[in-house]
Amino acid sequence: MQSEVEGHQEQANDRKPARRRLNDYVVTVCATLLVAFFLKTFVVEAFRIPSASMENTLRVGDFLFVNKFIYGAETPKYLPFTNIEIPHFRLPALMQPRHGDVVVFEYPGDRDQTTPEAGVNYVKRCIALPGDTLLISNKIVFVNGREFPRPVHSPYTAPSNFLPNESVGVMFPKGSSYNPDYYGPIIVPFKGMDISLSNSSIQQWETFIEREGHRVTADQTGSVSIDGVVSTQYVIERDYLFAMGDNRDNSLDSRYWGFVPEENIVGKAMFVYWSWDTSVPVGSIADKFLAIRWSRIGTLIR
Numbered sequence: 001m002q003s004e005v006e007g008h009q010e011q012a013n014d015r016k017p018a019r020r021r022l023n024d025y026v027v028t029v030c031a032t033l034l035v036a037f038f039l040k041t042f043v044v045e046a047f048r049i050p051s052a053s054m055e056n057t058l059r060v061g062d063f064l065f066v067n068k069f070i071y072g073a074e075t076p077k078y079l080p081f082t083n084i085e086i087p088h089f090r091l092p093a094l095m096q097p098r099h100g101d102v103v104v105f106e107y108p109g110d111r112d113q114t115t116p117e118a119g120v121n122y123v124k125r126c127i128a129l130p131g132d133t134l135l136i137s138n139k140i141v142f143v144n145g146r147e148f149p150r151p152v153h154s155p156y157t158a159p160s161n162f163l164p165n166e167s168v169g170v171m172f173p174k175g176s177s178y179n180p181d182y183y184g185p186i187i188v189p190f191k192g193m194d195i196s197l198s199n200s201s202i203q204q205w206e207t208f209i210e211r212e213g214h215r216v217t218a219d220q221t222g223s224v225s226i227d228g229v230v231s232t233q234y235v236i237e238r239d240y241l242f243a244m245g246d247n248r249d250n251s252l253d254s255r256y257w258g259f260v261p262e263e264n265i266v267g268k269a270m271f272v273y274w275s276w277d278t279s280v281p282v283g284s285i286a287d288k289f290l291a292i293r294w295s296r297i298g299t300l301i302r
Helices: 002-043 202-211 285-290
Strands: 044-048 062-067 102-106 121-128 133-137 140-143 183-187 194-196 216-218 224-226 233-235 240-244 265-275
Touching: 044 265, 102 240, 121 133, 121 140, 202 216
Parallel strands: none
Antiparallel strands: 044 062, 062 265, 102 121, 102 265, 121 240, 133 140, 133 183, 194 233, 216 224
């Protein structure tokens, strides 16, 4: 009888360590997931380069780490796996974006698009800050009257195919006489900036104002109304940036779709942690291994 009792006790003792191991495993997994979620949300996130707009600073097939903490990390903006926006907030920034920073941001939408597709991220170089005056003349970029340093690895070298004041209809803002090589001068909007509204200027500002959350209408007399109130002035509510790709001849950027709200900034691109030639088929393991760009791994992004 005594041996039978002892046998039951041994079985119970064997089960306790198993339960403890299972509990420890669950706690470890949950803690790891929480840490990963915290790091991804507030500190750093991976990003893949899908297009050639930043060549050769960044190449198609580069994978980056993006510092989200530096500009003020933001809590999740959408419900997971949906485009449903939820209440969110941004932590205080350690610093503001600067001229020349390579930034990742949520795409604000096409030129005439009021509500963009949610969660689409772009990477470009910050060319101009709120209040700056930007001008592009014969492909040379000027900010506040000074030539903006040309990115070291930028590949654009071809002469301009456009003339000054030659209008290209797809440029921002709508109705302008700009083209990719002769653009501006244009002031990058800043919070508190006053803009004049009229029947002639509303085409330029309508989508911009609606993105700030207002309803814009204009009647046949030339009167402009914002949220049903006749207005001749509008005070801008946010700060904005002007962003361009280093591969300026092959980049859809602020010249085409407009300014980037500072609140759309996700973070600053830091370094390449992986890179390979995406044109190589996945089916061949050997070829894919040879497609790894070892020299780019660990490259700091400047």
